Every structure is written in structure tokens, then in C-alpha cells.
Amino acid sequence: MxxxxxxxxxxxxxxxxxxxxxxxxxxxxxxxxxxxxxxxxxxxxxxxxxxxxxxxxxxxxxxxxxxxxxxxxWNWFDSDVIAWQSRVGLSREFIRDLQDLRRVVEPAAVRLAAERATDEDIAGIEDAYAGMKRAVLQGGDYVTFDLRFHQGLLRASHNRLLVQMSKALGALLRTSFEISTSKKNGPRRSLPLHRAVLDAVIARNPPGAEQAILVLIDGAHQDIEQVLASRRRLPRLGRPALQLKAAAPV
Incomplete structure (x- = not known):
């Protein structure tokens, strides 16, 4: 708009x-x-x-x-403030703050999603997962669908405050996904981990969903820490998402 x-x-x-x-x-x-x-x-x-x-x-x-x-x-939960910081460039300190926030918020939200997700919520997350898988198989925009997957999980918690936090977490999620996508076979390896989260939500298994998302988060944490330690330039979020090349079937 x-x-x-x-x-x-x-x-x-x-x-x-x-x-x-x-x-x-x-x-x-x-x-x-x-x-x-x-x-x-x-x-x-x-x-x-x-x-x-x-x-x-x-x-x-x-x-x-x-x-x-x-x-x-500054109000770091304001979507405009996050967007400005993202365009300017996310500092290493800010990335680490967001990693901490993600590890606190997302497992709790996914646990609630496993209890509260509606059929419509699950259908939206399934669509996002299908887009991720399609990007791995046929090439294309993996990051956007990955972001929709995680934001769908947060919305499925049906907690308004957690949904608002998703705007702040979006900057970290996008950065994390850009880093993971740039790693060889990163998206391909993460697909079954995402599937495990979604399957636990569908099965109404809160502890299983929480554990599955922690595996995903900890993997992303390792990827980000490797990039921070290497002093490589962090992704600029104002740019279009990275496009995957077609890969062999998963």
C-alpha cells in the first residue's frame, strides 16, 4: 500500500x-x-x-x-521502528537481543497453537509449508513462505499480545531465514524440522510442538552465531528475498 x-x-x-x-x-x-x-x-x-x-x-x-x-x-515493538532498523542494518547486539526474545516467545506461542489452532489456521500454515517445499524442489522464494509459516504459528496461538510481538520477531525471522537460505542445503535440511512442528500442532501435542520449534530455533541460532563470528555482512532486509535454485526432490 x-x-x-x-x-x-x-x-x-x-x-x-x-x-x-x-x-x-x-x-x-x-x-x-x-x-x-x-x-x-x-x-x-x-x-x-x-x-x-x-x-x-x-x-x-x-x-x-x-x-x-x-x-x-525507542518502542522496539513498533513495526515502523523495526522496519527502519532493518533498512539501516541490524546490529549484532540487536540480532542477539532478538534471538533471546524469539527463544522466550516462540516456543510458548507454538505450545498454545497446538492447543488452540483452528482448521483455518492449520490450512494457512500448510499452505506456507507447501510454498517452502515448492521453492526447494522447483526454485524460487523460500524466505517469504518460511516467514508466513512462523507468523501463522504465532497467529494460531490466538493471543493478541503474542501476535503483536510477531511484528518485532519478523525482523529476526527474516534475517535468520536469509542466513539459513544462503547456507548450502539449509532450506532442504530445515523442511523436515518444520514438518515436525506442524505435525505436532495438528496432533494437538503441545510438548511435542514446543520441543520441535526449539530444535528449529537452536539450529537458526547456530547459523546466526557463525555469521556473527565470521564478521560477514548481515542481510539487508529492504532487498528482495533470496531465490533458491531448483533441487532434487525431498
Missing amino acids: MKNVHGNTVDFLGEAIVAGRYAVGSSIPPEPLLCEELGVSRTVVRESVKSLAAKGLIHTGPKVGTRVLPSDD
Whole structure:
């Protein structure tokens, strides 16, 4: 969906703050300069500043002006903040924070999914798995279907707070999948592990589903730690997903 003028302005300023173009404690440019630079009205700039303040990126006040806040104050569960950080580049520290969050959240969510998933939920996860398998066999976009698989599991927990967390976890999941996909036979090896998770959910086996997802998470953790230790560049999430080449049948 195309963003409106307000959305584009928030996007521009938010990404600039996350990228460090405005230092912590400094002021963002005054309204007249932003209006001229971005070609927008003062009303748009003021509303955009309010949006950024609500996300914890800046603080506004009559005596202090508009100041950039440190990253610890940012709302890391806001999908825009995650998107800006993803486009700028995920730091190694941030990746490790997200790995910790994933290991806490996803097993609990999958356990709930094994108790609560509807037929519609399971059909959606099955479709995502079929897309992953098709990409392995015929080539194509594996990462997008992998992401749908895991987000489908989180939605199947039918817990609104866990579903909201999936937006923050999405950045890690996409990074993890990009790394795994780049490893030789990574997607091919992970398919049966995904199948084990889905089968446990279908069987209404919460302990089995939890254990199966932990096997997947720990494998992804090892892949990511290898990349972090090698100092190789992490995937940029603004780019299209990696495309697999066709492989022999699984």
C-alpha cells in the first residue's frame, strides 16, 4: 500500500534518526527547514513529529525543543521502528537481543497453537509449508513462505499480545531465514524440522510442538552465531528475498 505524505515524512525522519543522522540529544531541523527539504506543509511536519514522539524516538517540550532520544527509549515493538532498523542494518547486539526474545516467545506461542489452532489456521500454515517445499524442489522464494509459516504459528496461538510481538520477531525471522537460505542445503535440511512442528500442532501435542520449534530455533541460532563470528555482512532486509535454485526432490 502506498503511504500518504504524512507516512512518507514519518518514514524519512524516523529512518534518519535510527541511522544516526541526528545525534542523541540533538535537535532535528526546525519546521521551516524540514518543510523546504521535504516539500511538505508545517501541519505535516508537526503531525509527523507527534508520531515520532509516540514511538519514543524524540521528546518535545516548550523549553527543550525537539530532541532525539537514546535507542533504549525507542518502542522496539513498533513495526515502523523495526522496519527502519532493518533498512539501516541490524546490529549484532540487536540480532542477539532478538534471538533471546524469539527463544522466550516462540516456543510458548507454538505450545498454545497446538492447543488452540483452528482448521483455518492449520490450512494457512500448510499452505506456507507447501510454498517452502515448492521453492526447494522447483526454485524460487523460500524466505517469504518460511516467514508466513512462523507468523501463522504465532497467529494460531490466538493471543493478541503474542501476535503483536510477531511484528518485532519478523525482523529476526527474516534475517535468520536469509542466513539459513544462503547456507548450502539449509532450506532442504530445515523442511523436515518444520514438518515436525506442524505435525505436532495438528496432533494437538503441545510438548511435542514446543520441543520441535526449539530444535528449529537452536539450529537458526547456530547459523546466526557463525555469521556473527565470521564478521560477514548481515542481510539487508529492504532487498528482495533470496531465490533458491531448483533441487532434487525431498
